[in-house]
Amino acid sequence: MATVPGKDLLAQFTAIVGKANTLTPEDDLTHYTHENRDIVIGSTPLVLKPASTEEVAAIMTLANETRTAIVPQGGHTGHAAGGVPDESGCQIVLSMERMNRIREIDTAGKTMTVEAGVILQTIQQAAEAHDLLFPLSLASEGSCQIGGNISTNAGGTGVLSYGNTRELVLGLEAVTPQGEIWNGLTKLKKDNTGYDLKDLIIGAEGTLGVVTAAVVKLFPKPKGKAAAWIGLATPKHALDLLNGALEKAGRSLTAFEFMPRIGVDAVFDHYPQIRNPLAARHDWQVLMEISSARSQRDAETELETLLGAALEDGTIEDAAVSTSEAQRLSFWMIREIMPESQKRLGGSIKHDISVAVHRIPEFIERAAPIVEAAFPGARPFPFGHMGDGNIHYNVSQPAGMASEEFLAGRERVQDAVHALVTGMDGSISAEHGIGRLKRDLLARTKDPAALAMMRAIKQALDPNGIMNPGKVI
Ligand SMILES: Cc1cc2nc3c(=O)[nH]c(=O)nc-3n(C[C@H](O)[C@H](O)[C@H](O)COP(=O)(O)OP(=O)(O)OC[C@H]3O[C@@H](n4cnc5c(N)ncnc54)[C@H](O)[C@@H]3O)c2cc1C
Structure with a gap:
């Protein structure tokens, strides 16, 4: 059972980095103890900010000798609550912000x-x-x-x-x-x-x-980069576009981001300064980028050729190709503001899933009725890195409902979506990690032999369990 480190021990940790490079509960610790969406609100007796590898080594030596739990923290943007301490008040935060050379x-x-x-x-x-x-x-x-x-x-x-x-x-x-x-x-x-x-x-x-x-x-550094904002009818058309682009452009295809109609509606309706690059709104959109080692013109030509063929064979409905760097960045702005714009639709239940790239359309098609059965009226908001088989399968609350009522159904919706993902041999965490928020889910879904190996590695390297306890496994 972990205990809150005593005053003398805290003073020893403080001496390693110098008092000026620590924070205590007398300071505002919100940034260090609150998960960035306030999903977890932890507590710590001390934040340490070492400036060198040697200081980190001295901290870990003392922590190991005294069985003190240490939580490494970076920029605090993680989506799995991996970098925040738990509520016990026993865990010291190790902020890496001063090791910035x-x-x-x-x-x-x-x-x-x-x-x-x-x-x-x-x-x-x-x-x-x-x-x-x-x-x-x-x-x-x-x-x-x-x-x-x-x-x-x-x-x-x-x-x-x-x-x-x-x-x-x-x-x-x-x-x-x-x-x-x-x-x-x-x-x-x-x-x-x-x-x-x-x-x-x-x-x-x-x-x-x-x-x-x-x-x-x-x-x-690529000599040229061109982006296109593309409207399409279905996820299957997006997959066909992706495959065609990979075949013709290979590694010059440097981004392929996928977005639903509900997402672009949320952006264009709530951020009037952001304009739709296309004349109409489409059920699905793709942001595709080509980079060229030769020239800007080369990137644009390759993209135009790809899209010309896709328009002709009916893979896509419409497309706009960036003609300036400012326009290319404005396309990216639509994609980047999408998670923020989803907040305008109320409560959101999130999933960071991956399946084999060619099964993305199947996943999206099968997930919709599963979500509807788990929470009637909930609105799927799938977007993200389609080229990697990674979709942020967010689900927005039914229109007009109190968000608390919707979020109370989180587990039901997540269990249903994750069951589909594992049934399709996919991953319940494609890029955000496990941290604390998905630890129990990992235990339920990961192959038992893999879990046993992970536990053995943890036990061998950290037998005293002081390194970010309560995270991952
Ligand atoms: C707007 C937004 C967009 C995002 N987009 C993406 C995306 O497209 N793809 C993606 O993968 N993620 C994305 N993320 C999630 C997040 O930014 C990444 O997970 C990022 O890598 C976390 O880095 P961080 O420095 O903030 O780490 P933190 O959140 O501070 O920590 C994350 C984990 O790493 C550990 N850790 C941190 N530093 C160290 C260290 N030096 N040594 C050992 N352990 C350490 C922590 O203990 C914790 O478990 C996004 C987040 C936001 C807010």
């Missing part, structure tokens, strides 16, 4: 070595200053940290061409739950020397150690 940009090797607390957007901008690209891209990029991205194996809009965070990391530096520093900051593309510790820590959501730094991959 870019240690090296290697333009010849196309890598960047960054500390865990560097904001994702800072990495993107630093790469761009060297005419390079760091392709990880999320709507939260202005506040999430690379350590959080690594710990959640974040996805986002660039996965189709560049992969998840896992594919973008070459090396890692981490502190173990016992306080040992593991220097795995290699720049190697190939390294088959035993178990892949890097891949074990990526996506572990802070349950196996603290990520303190990473070597990330950079790419040549």
Whole structure:
């Protein structure tokens, strides 16, 4: 049974980073203890803000000796309540915000070595200053940290061409739950020397150690980027468009985002400053982007050719191709504001699911009657990264209902949707992780042998259970 750390112990932790780099319950701790949508409101006796790997190591050594629970926290944008302490008041928050140095940009090797607390957007901008690209891209990029991205194996809009965070990391530096520093900051593309510790820590959501730094991959910056806003009749037409584009454009197809009519209605009806790029509203829309290593004109031509053929064979109903960078960004604005616009429709029950890409239309078709049976009148709001088989299958409340009444049915709706997902060999968490919010769901849905291996790994690396307890497993 965890106990609240005493005054003397808190003073020892404080001494490691210096009082000025701590926060206590006398300060406003809301940012550190409240899950960002207030779904979990935790409590902590102390927030520590180390500035170096050595300080993190000293914290973990003391935590291990005294069996004190530590909750690593990055930019606090996670969707699974993985980075917030529980309600016990026993868990110390380890905020990585001061470990925010870019240690090296290697333009010849196309890598960047960054500390865990560097904001994702800072990495993107630093790469761009060297005419390079760091392709990880999320709507939260202005506040999430690379350590959080690594710990959640974040996805986002660039996965189709560049992969998840896992594919973008070459090396890692981490502190173990016992306080040992593991220097795995290699720049190697190939390294088959035993178990892949890097891949074990990526996506572990802070349950196996603290990520303190990473070597990330950079790419040549595309010479041109063109986006299209596309109207279509059905998800099957979107899949056909995706397959055709992949066949002809290959890795030049750098984004394929999918949105429903209810979503664009919510945007265009509630944000009048955002204009529909098309003359009419369509049942489904796609935001598709082509990047070219040659030129802007090349990107536009490739996109126009693809869409011309798709219009001709009836795959799509209409399309607008961006003719300027401002217009390209305005298309992205519609996509990025979509989750926010859904709030205008009242309560939302969320699912972050994936199925095999070719089964997305089947999933959307089968999920609608399942949701209707679980909660009559509820409105499916499926959107997201169709090219990765990842749909944010949100469900909005019936119009006019009190949101509390709808949200009281959360478990019923989620159980029904997740049963369909697992029945289709899909995943109940495609990119947001498990954290605390999906821990019990994972226990119910994951293969028992896989769960046993996960528990064995946790027990071996963190036998005292001090590393982000209560999360994932
Ligand atoms: C508007 C919005 C859009 C989003 N879009 C996407 C999207 O498209 N794709 C996507 O994948 N996610 C998305 N997210 C979710 C979120 O931004 C990502 O999960 C992100 O990677 C979390 O990073 P963070 O720094 O905020 O981590 P936090 O939320 O602080 O922490 C997340 C987890 O990582 C652990 N952690 C954090 N730092 C470390 C560290 N240094 N060492 C060990 N463990 C650590 C925490 O304990 C916690 O378990 C979105 C969120 C918002 C608010």
